[in-house]
Each structure stands twice: as structure tokens, then as C-alpha cells.
Amino acid sequence: MDELILKLKKEVIEQLNLEETTPDDINPDSPLFGEGLGLDSIDALELIVLLEKNYGIKIEDPKDGKKIFFSIRTMAEYITEHKK
Amino acid sequence: MADAMQPSYTRKIKMGQIITSYSHLHDNKVIVNGRIIFYQENILKFADFVKTVFKQEQFIYPRFYKMDAISKLGFLATELVLKEKTIEGYLPEAMGIVLSNSSASLDTDIAHNETIKDRSSYFPSPSVFVYTLPNIAIGEVCIKNKIKGENAFLISEAFDGKLLFDYVNELFKSKRVEACLCGWVEVMANNCNAMVALVENTGAALDGRSSGFEPMLFNEENLNLIMTRN
Amino acid sequence: MKPVYILNDNIINAFGFTTAETILALDKGSIGISTVNDPVLYPQPVQLSLVDTERLNRKFSEILEIHQKNTPADSFTRLEKFFIVSLYDVLKNSSVDPENPRTLLVISTTKGNIDLLENRFRTVFSHKRLYLWELGRIVRKFFGFANAPIIISNACISGVVAVMTATRFLQSGAYDHAVVTGGDIASEFVISGFQSFQAISPNPCKPFDLNRTGLSLGEGCGTMVLSTIPTVTGWNSIRVAGAATSNDANHISGPSRTGAELSGAMNQAMSQAGVAREELSYISAHGTATPFNDEMESKAIELSGLLHVPVNSFKGYWGHTLGAAGLIESVAAVASIRNNVLYRSAGFESPGVPAAINVISSNQYSEVNSCLKTASGFGGCNAAILYQKD
Structure with a gap:
């Protein structure tokens, strides 16, 4: 799980162009949206693309995104459960 | 009377508008109000050029890294102008912005097209697609500086000082703006050229000048001059 | 400030090639959005409102017959055909002369000839055609406009900004007449982008409705002839x-x-x-x-x-x-x-x-x-x- 969490942190930083953020800056349990990293609605859509592109997981209903993308850990858990 | 305090240029220009601050970024060089503030002998890649200038000027704005090339260039050009001359005294609705270029968003269009070229690896990216409109650069500048007035993005083959002047002059004449940013923001691969000028009414422009730059009359000739002067 | 009158207009969309055809469809309550299953446009079926290609090409060839006998029809892109067919319709019914230096041309488009990025067009059209000013030059040249067009590319407000811009230049007296036109085509470029935004409705769009689920993309062209000089046709x-x-x-x-x-x-x-x-x-x-x-x-x-x-x-x-x-x-x-x-x-x-x-x-x-x-x-x-x- 820790390995996946680190990998995800790196992917999120790259995909969302969080230039001045390092993996260590991201607490895997902190909310991704709202304050923290300053992510917005476009970033949320971009995370959906990331899951599909890197893990082959398709989120059919964008409303599910809120739970899945709550934190890096919830993302990692979702990937572990759904990865083919 | 306040009139006696005014420097000579306003006596000469009783009415009309003046350029109170400008920037010009091209060929690894950055000029602000006539001064070269950045120059690099070796050719830099576009991404390195804008990042180096951004860092040199100590701008802090994480959104910058999310922007596409035109938005980055437009953002930098505008921040350099507004560093020299504040627009804080204006109502958001009284400020306008009119930008122009040659290739619209073609540079980013090509990037979006790359994501859909291959049907077996088809991952269009929302954060790329959103920048496939040139006026997103205007949106970014408006967000940063709370500009809410008239805005438009015009396309011409090469820089067209007359068109830009005519368009913005009309906004002032009809009192739709009290201050207006206008310019040219062109990027294609590693070639870039940007010019942004802040235009204000003669009377309003007296406060807050920090650089000793003597304002220029706002007209076609001076816009062309800024574009060509190195 | 001079008053600005609308002298003449045209619509090209799924309903046809004149304003009258669109009004007829509105009177009947027709819906021009339907499921399109065309892998050239998008890998999956998608709701779209498309201009009839066969009719477009027929109309365009008719115009070429009259206008420029030596130019082959396939040397023009789909969007260029939209603009030319639309402008031809308004100019043929209008007293406004494109060659008059007092006539302004304003063009609005968000993506221009964006389909030319696709491989199938790579060898047919030059890369230059992707530039909006080149599109403008082609339209200008076809009708012999005296002035280079003002080209507006300002996302989804482009068309309104184009009419506004023309109006301001007429009100100030800089020009007497203006032909204002706006066009865009449906393309894989735009469809895939809006899909990535999850913004496209699986059914024809339902503006302001409780059960709305996003937009439907369409294509077309609209043109208005404006003038400070009213004519006596009743259109003014x-x-x-x-x-x-x-x-x-x-x-x-x-x-x-x-x-x-x-x-x-x-x-x-x-x-x-x-x-x-x-x-x-x-x-x-x-x-x-x-x-x-x-x-x-x-x-x-x-x-x-x-x-x-x-x-x-x-x-x-x-x-x-x-x-x-x-x-x-x-x-x-x-x-x-x-x-x-x-x-x-x-x-x-x-x-x-x-x-x-x-x-x-x-x-x-x-x-x-x-x-x-x-x-x-x-x-x-x-x-x-x-x-x-x-």
C-alpha cells in the first residue's frame, strides 16, 4: 500500500502540474480538495483520466469521484479493490 | 490648483489616454518600461524562459505552473506591467483587457490533438483542452487581478497596432473602461513574443509611478514602437 | 452615435441554409439534434446537430459555378464552405458592397479549420490553413472585401463579441456597413474535449430543465449585415x-x-x-x-x-x-x-x-x-x- 501511495503522489503531482509540491508535502490522509493542494474541478476531471490511463479503471458516474478522490489513501484503496 | 503640480507631459496631452507601463518579452529578453530586466545569451526553451523570469521576479502563484504557454506568457507580461504601475484604485468593472495574437491557441491545440491521435490510447485531458481557446489567457489575468470589465481576443497575421488601438480607443471613447491592458501574446513551440501595455486616462495616471518611466501617448505609433524597440 | 440597423441575415445549421428554413423548423418545433454514429467524428455514438454535407457541397458547387469557375470545390475546407455559402446568401440579397472601403468584415470562430489537424487532411491542405487569419483571408478574397477582416476568437461569446465590435465601429463612424459572420464545425477535437469534461448529454440537451445532463454540440454559421444607412426594404x-x-x-x-x-x-x-x-x-x-x-x-x-x-x-x-x-x-x-x-x-x-x-x-x-x-x-x-x- 505504501508503495502505491508514493507512486500515486508522484503521478498526481505530475498530472496536475503541482510544480512546487513534493511527495513529502502530501499527507496521504488529508483531503485533496478544498484548502490543501488548492485543487479545482478541472483537477477532479484530470484525476478521473489518471485512473483510467494508468490503472485501467473507468469511473462511470463522476459523483463517485468525491469519495474516491477524498485523499491519496482513498484513491489507493479504490485502485487496490478495482484493479484488473 | 492641482494643475500646477502636473508634469509637463499632461499639459501637452490635455485629453486622451497614455501608456503608463509596458512590457515586451521576446528572444530571451524582457523589457519593462524601456529597461532590460532579463537577458540570456543562450537560447532557452520557452518553458525554461518563462520559468526563469517568473522565479527572478519572485512571483508566487502556484496556478502559473498549471497554465499553458500563452497563458503563462500573458500572465508574466501582465504581472511585469502591473508591478510597475498598480491598478488597485479602479473598480473591477472599469478595467478592460484586449489581447491579440497570430496562432490563437494552436500550440495547445496540437497538444490536445496528440491525446486523441491514437484510438487505442485515447485519453483527452481536460486540463489541456480547457486551454485550447486563446482567451483563457485573458481569463487567467482577470482571475489574478480581479479585472471584470470589457474583454476580447483578436487574431491577426502579425501584430496590428492599428487594430489594437482602434479597439481599445473605442472602449475609452464610449467610457466603457477607465483602464485597459492591451497587447500581443504569441507562442508557437519555442518561439514567443509578447507585449502588454497598461492604458489609462491622462489625469488618473499620475499616482503610483515607481520607475521614473515617462508615460507615452496611447496611439498606434507607440504600440508599434514598443513592439519593435529592443 | 449613429444607429446601427440589421439589413439582412443568414443561418446555416442542421435545419438548412437560410434563416427562413430555421424559422420554419422552429415553427414546427423540430429538433435538429440526433445520435451520430460516425467513427470519423468520434469513436462512440454521440448526440450532435450537423449540417447536411451533401446539400452543403451542392450549394457550394452552385456558387462556384457562378463565382469562380476555375476553382475546384475540394480546395475549400468544410468551414470555409459554411462561411462562403452563408455570406453569398446575405450579399446576394443586400445592397452592401464588399468592395466598398466603408464596408467592414468581422469573423468569429472558436476553432477555425481545426479538423485539418487530423491525419486525413494533412496532405490535402497546408498547415497555414489552421491559422484563423488565413481562414479570414480566404473568405475575404472570395468576395473581394476591401478591408482585412477583424477576427474574434473569444470562446463561446465570440459571435456576440463580433456583432458588438462591428456595431461599435459603425456607431463611431469608422465604417458605414459591416458583414458579421460566425462559424464553427463539429470535430473530433471539440467532441473529445467536451467528453473529457463530461459535459456532453447522452440525450438532446435540455436547457434550464430539472433533468438536464449537459450540452449537445452543433455546428453551423450565422451572418448579419449591419449598416448605419437604413434601406427601404422593411428589413431595417x-x-x-x-x-x-x-x-x-x-x-x-x-x-x-x-x-x-x-x-x-x-x-x-x-x-x-x-x-x-x-x-x-x-x-x-x-x-x-x-x-x-x-x-x-x-x-x-x-x-x-x-x-x-x-x-x-x-x-x-x-x-x-x-x-x-x-x-x-x-x-x-x-x-x-x-x-x-x-x-x-x-x-x-x-x-x-x-x-x-x-x-x-x-x-x-x-x-x-x-x-x-x-x-x-x-x-x-x-x-x-x-x-x-x-
């Missing part, structure tokens, strides 16, 4: 009386949370025209049918004190035509004024926006004196323009 009774743009300064894709900025542009357009709230007959809204856009528009209408004014969106009929939308929808709105009819907002069944706006649920036939046309787009931009009987 409607004026462009006011216009303004604004910016949300909030987010590059999400609309304003309050609608205050669109409301500001609407108020400006109305005050320039000298039209009071209680006098306004009708609002032709942007109404894309995405949840947030329609919500924002309803708030703006409320803020401007216009909840009582009948409002519709034409996008339920022929989708969102992007850079053409401001022109095509303006022409339809002007026809509504001219014919004293307010068209049902297609797709609307039950109210689904926070402010209680007066969405038109069935065609109404009564005096229509004025219309406020609005538009909003990516980049936080808003525009409003007021058309009025003289």
Missing part, C-alpha cells in the same frame, strides 16, 4: 441598440457562483439602449444545459430584475454551435422580434434552476419589441447584446 426596422462584455475573474471553466458579472453586462447593454426592465420583451439566453451554466444564468437574470421576462435557449434545437452560436442565435432572436413570436425553449419541462426565471414553455404570438441576447464561455467571459425595434 431592427437595430443593435447596446452591447457589453464582462469577465467573472473567478475560474477558467466554471461559471461565476453569483452571476453578478453576466448581470453587469446585461445591465450595461440595456442602459446603453435605454430599455427599462419592464420594457424588455424577451431574453435569448446562452442556456447550454450544463448544470452550472444554467444555474449561473438564472441568478444573473434575477440580479438584473428580469425574472418576469420570457426566456429561451435555442440550443435545445440545434445544439451549441460555439463561435457561431452568438450569430445564429442572434439571427433567430431578431427573427423572433420581426415576426412577433417567442419560441418554446426546447427540452424544457420542469424548472431546474435556483432562480424562478420565466422559461417559455410553448410558442407565444404577441408583440415583441426587444431582445436581450446573452452568452457566456470558458475563460469566465460574458456578453450581452440588445436588439430592438426602431
Whole structure:
């Protein structure tokens, strides 16, 4: 799980162009949206693309995104459960 | 009377508008109000050029890294102008912005097209697609500086000082703006050229000048001059 | 300030190649959006409103016959054909001369010949054709316009900005006449982008409706001939009386949370025209049918004190035509004024926006004196323009 969490942190930083953020800056349990990293609605859509592109997981209903993308850990858990 | 305090240029220009601050970024060089503030002998890649200038000027704005090339260039050009001359005294609705270029968003269009070229690896990216409109650069500048007035993005083959002047002059004449940013923001691969000028009414422009730059009359000739002067 | 009259107009969309054909479809209540299963446009079936290609090519060949016998039809792109067919229609019925140096040409488009990025066109057209000024040059050359066109590319408000720009240059006396045209094509480029935004509705779009699920994309072209010199044809009774743009300064894709900025542009357009709230007959809204856009528009209408004014969106009929939308929808709105009819907002069944706006649920036939046309787009931009009987 820790390995996946680190990998995800790196992917999120790259995909969302969080230039001045390092993996260590991201607490895997902190909310991704709202304050923290300053992510917005476009970033949320971009995370959906990331899951599909890197893990082959398709989120059919964008409303599910809120739970899945709550934190890096919830993302990692979702990937572990759904990865083919 | 306040009139006696005014420097000579306003006596000469009783009415009309003046350029109170400008920037010009091209060929690894950055000029602000006539001064070269950045120059690099070796050719830099576009991404390195804008990042180096951004860092040199100590701008802090994480959104910058999310922007596409035109938005980055437009953002930098505008921040350099507004560093020299504040627009804080204006109502958001009284400020306008009119930008122009040659290739619209073609540079980013090509990037979006790359994501859909291959049907077996088809991952269009929302954060790329959103920048496939040139006026997103205007949106970014408006967000940063709370500009809410008239805005438009015009396309011409090469820089067209007359068109830009005519368009913005009309906004002032009809009192739709009290201050207006206008310019040219062109990027294609590693070639870039940007010019942004802040235009204000003669009377309003007296406060807050920090650089000793003597304002220029706002007209076609001076816009062309800024574009060509190195 | 000189008054600016609308002399003539044209619409190209799924319904046909003239304004009259679109009005006929509106009278009948036809919907021009349907499932398109064309792998060239998109890998999966998608709701679209498309211009009839066969008819387009036939019309275009007819024009070439008369106009430029030696030019092969396949040396023009789909979008160039839109513009040329649309301009040909208005110019043939108008006294305005493109070669007159007092005639201005304004072109709006969001993506121009963007389909030329696709492999199938790589060898057919030069890369230069992707530049909007080259598109403008081709249109100018075809009709021999004396002046280089002003080209506006300002997301989904482009068409309204084009009419506004022409109007301002006419009001100031810089020109006497203007031909204003806006066009965009449906392309894989745009469809895939809006899909990645999860913004495309699986069914024909339903502006302002409770069950709206996103937009439907369309394509087309709209053209208006404007002049400060009224003609005696009876077409000159409607004026462009006011216009303004604004910016949300909030987010590059999400609309304003309050609608205050669109409301500001609407108020400006109305005050320039000298039209009071209680006098306004009708609002032709942007109404894309995405949840947030329609919500924002309803708030703006409320803020401007216009909840009582009948409002519709034409996008339920022929989708969102992007850079053409401001022109095509303006022409339809002007026809509504001219014919004293307010068209049902297609797709609307039950109210689904926070402010209680007066969405038109069935065609109404009564005096229509004025219309406020609005538009909003990516980049936080808003525009409003007021058309009025003289």
C-alpha cells in the first residue's frame, strides 16, 4: 500500500502540474480538495483520466469521484479493490 | 490648483489616454518600461524562459505552473506591467483587457490533438483542452487581478497596432473602461513574443509611478514602437 | 452615435441554409439534434446537430459555378464552405458592397479549420490553413472585401463579441456597413474535449430543465449585415441598440457562483439602449444545459430584475454551435422580434434552476419589441447584446 501511495503522489503531482509540491508535502490522509493542494474541478476531471490511463479503471458516474478522490489513501484503496 | 503640480507631459496631452507601463518579452529578453530586466545569451526553451523570469521576479502563484504557454506568457507580461504601475484604485468593472495574437491557441491545440491521435490510447485531458481557446489567457489575468470589465481576443497575421488601438480607443471613447491592458501574446513551440501595455486616462495616471518611466501617448505609433524597440 | 440597423441575415445549421428554413423548423418545433454514429467524428455514438454535407457541397458547387469557375470545390475546407455559402446568401440579397472601403468584415470562430489537424487532411491542405487569419483571408478574397477582416476568437461569446465590435465601429463612424459572420464545425477535437469534461448529454440537451445532463454540440454559421444607412426594404426596422462584455475573474471553466458579472453586462447593454426592465420583451439566453451554466444564468437574470421576462435557449434545437452560436442565435432572436413570436425553449419541462426565471414553455404570438441576447464561455467571459425595434 505504501508503495502505491508514493507512486500515486508522484503521478498526481505530475498530472496536475503541482510544480512546487513534493511527495513529502502530501499527507496521504488529508483531503485533496478544498484548502490543501488548492485543487479545482478541472483537477477532479484530470484525476478521473489518471485512473483510467494508468490503472485501467473507468469511473462511470463522476459523483463517485468525491469519495474516491477524498485523499491519496482513498484513491489507493479504490485502485487496490478495482484493479484488473 | 492641482494643475500646477502636473508634469509637463499632461499639459501637452490635455485629453486622451497614455501608456503608463509596458512590457515586451521576446528572444530571451524582457523589457519593462524601456529597461532590460532579463537577458540570456543562450537560447532557452520557452518553458525554461518563462520559468526563469517568473522565479527572478519572485512571483508566487502556484496556478502559473498549471497554465499553458500563452497563458503563462500573458500572465508574466501582465504581472511585469502591473508591478510597475498598480491598478488597485479602479473598480473591477472599469478595467478592460484586449489581447491579440497570430496562432490563437494552436500550440495547445496540437497538444490536445496528440491525446486523441491514437484510438487505442485515447485519453483527452481536460486540463489541456480547457486551454485550447486563446482567451483563457485573458481569463487567467482577470482571475489574478480581479479585472471584470470589457474583454476580447483578436487574431491577426502579425501584430496590428492599428487594430489594437482602434479597439481599445473605442472602449475609452464610449467610457466603457477607465483602464485597459492591451497587447500581443504569441507562442508557437519555442518561439514567443509578447507585449502588454497598461492604458489609462491622462489625469488618473499620475499616482503610483515607481520607475521614473515617462508615460507615452496611447496611439498606434507607440504600440508599434514598443513592439519593435529592443 | 449613429444607429446601427440589421439589413439582412443568414443561418446555416442542421435545419438548412437560410434563416427562413430555421424559422420554419422552429415553427414546427423540430429538433435538429440526433445520435451520430460516425467513427470519423468520434469513436462512440454521440448526440450532435450537423449540417447536411451533401446539400452543403451542392450549394457550394452552385456558387462556384457562378463565382469562380476555375476553382475546384475540394480546395475549400468544410468551414470555409459554411462561411462562403452563408455570406453569398446575405450579399446576394443586400445592397452592401464588399468592395466598398466603408464596408467592414468581422469573423468569429472558436476553432477555425481545426479538423485539418487530423491525419486525413494533412496532405490535402497546408498547415497555414489552421491559422484563423488565413481562414479570414480566404473568405475575404472570395468576395473581394476591401478591408482585412477583424477576427474574434473569444470562446463561446465570440459571435456576440463580433456583432458588438462591428456595431461599435459603425456607431463611431469608422465604417458605414459591416458583414458579421460566425462559424464553427463539429470535430473530433471539440467532441473529445467536451467528453473529457463530461459535459456532453447522452440525450438532446435540455436547457434550464430539472433533468438536464449537459450540452449537445452543433455546428453551423450565422451572418448579419449591419449598416448605419437604413434601406427601404422593411428589413431595417431592427437595430443593435447596446452591447457589453464582462469577465467573472473567478475560474477558467466554471461559471461565476453569483452571476453578478453576466448581470453587469446585461445591465450595461440595456442602459446603453435605454430599455427599462419592464420594457424588455424577451431574453435569448446562452442556456447550454450544463448544470452550472444554467444555474449561473438564472441568478444573473434575477440580479438584473428580469425574472418576469420570457426566456429561451435555442440550443435545445440545434445544439451549441460555439463561435457561431452568438450569430445564429442572434439571427433567430431578431427573427423572433420581426415576426412577433417567442419560441418554446426546447427540452424544457420542469424548472431546474435556483432562480424562478420565466422559461417559455410553448410558442407565444404577441408583440415583441426587444431582445436581450446573452452568452457566456470558458475563460469566465460574458456578453450581452440588445436588439430592438426602431
